[in-house]
Amino acid sequence: MSENEQLKHYKLGDEKSVFYIQDFITAKEHEELIKNIYNQEEVKWTQLSNRRLQNHGGIPHEKGMIAYPLPKWLSSVSNDLVKQWKVFGEERYPNHVLINEYESQQGIMAHKDGPVYEPIVCILSLESGIIISFRKEDEKEHSFSVYLEPRSMLIFTEDIFDKYLHDIDFQDHIHINQEQNILNLDQLEDIKIGDVIPRKRRISLTYRIVKKTINKSKWIRL
Template sequence: MKIRDLGQEIPGLILIDDFVTEKEEAELVDQVNQRPWSGLGQGPNPELKRRTQQYGHLFSYRYRKVLEEYGPLPSFIDPVVQRIMSHQLMPESPNHLLVNEYNEGQGIMPHIDAPALFGPAILSLSLLSACLMKFTHATTGHSIDVILPRRSMVVLTGNARYNYKHGISKDLVETALDGTIIQRAQRISFTFRQIIAWEVPPEADGCGCHSNKDDKKSID
């Protein structure tokens, strides 16, 4: 593994290359492909335009709250969770795993994971394909593009977690600032979070980004 502290650009942003091996990547993908997917008309989140799986807890995108506790995360993810905790990347062991499948032409709108629902660290593991993730400050508009290589883990804490929206474009081909060209292909991401509440209080901003309704639909 190679840990890259991107805190000079955005405090709290870390990227870890080769967080899992090629063999582990293949095993993780095989495990989720053996399990039922949600989205694209299939419950429990049939309205989503991409396929997803959730473990630990069920989060409703439609109602923007946690609906059910499933129990412990599945054993197939134990080695990854143990690695997360051994490197002290989260203050507590994750109790929610969100698996997203992004096919060519699929992305996700800029958003901040709901501060009222999810804990202080958001981690996302990229499998099968690289992508470009854009981070944009919710107030100042300052933005940077970060390449998320295949098998890398991105860690959002502090400023990166609470003040920057993050999103992925729908572009089939992406070009980074350094000239790196990314040909988008199927990508599966594993997002690890700690559920700290089941519902956003009425007075709270659901996504934490103080923006429009479209952003609030993007709670990930």
């Protein structure tokens, strides 16, 4: 991702390819997204052992994703990422949105997003806050963390995408401590070292570009 003048002001600490934007969407937009996520009769949740999810745009696959248009209610965030923040470059739009629902004790194991995606990840958080932690692939200890507030956008790319794993723990509370190295701690008005915060349900919307896609009509003809 080429640096742009607006986004660089939201860079976290010394990490050149991690950006955090508070209040990326309004409270009204937040409620509209929640309403649409839970009012989708045509969309079924996929239940996993530690969370459930929705795929929008298709199911990513190394051989190619059969591409479907994203729902219109997801387009406002896409448009802002592209037109206002120029995250994906010149008029390149995300073609896949993964919606994860985490209950209070649910998280996700350390992982990388993988080579099927362009190396740019945009995570919009809804409903409640959480800590996402990063560590280098060949290390056991976390290098840094970010506290994701409701309505915030986290963007990471380049070396953080390629060389770091990220995870969310499986505790029913968040204990804020110095060892976590929370890069945006100074931006959190009501949160400080030593706080213990009960976890509630959190929803994340992850916007990405799947590199290889297959047009639906072409797939049907085959």
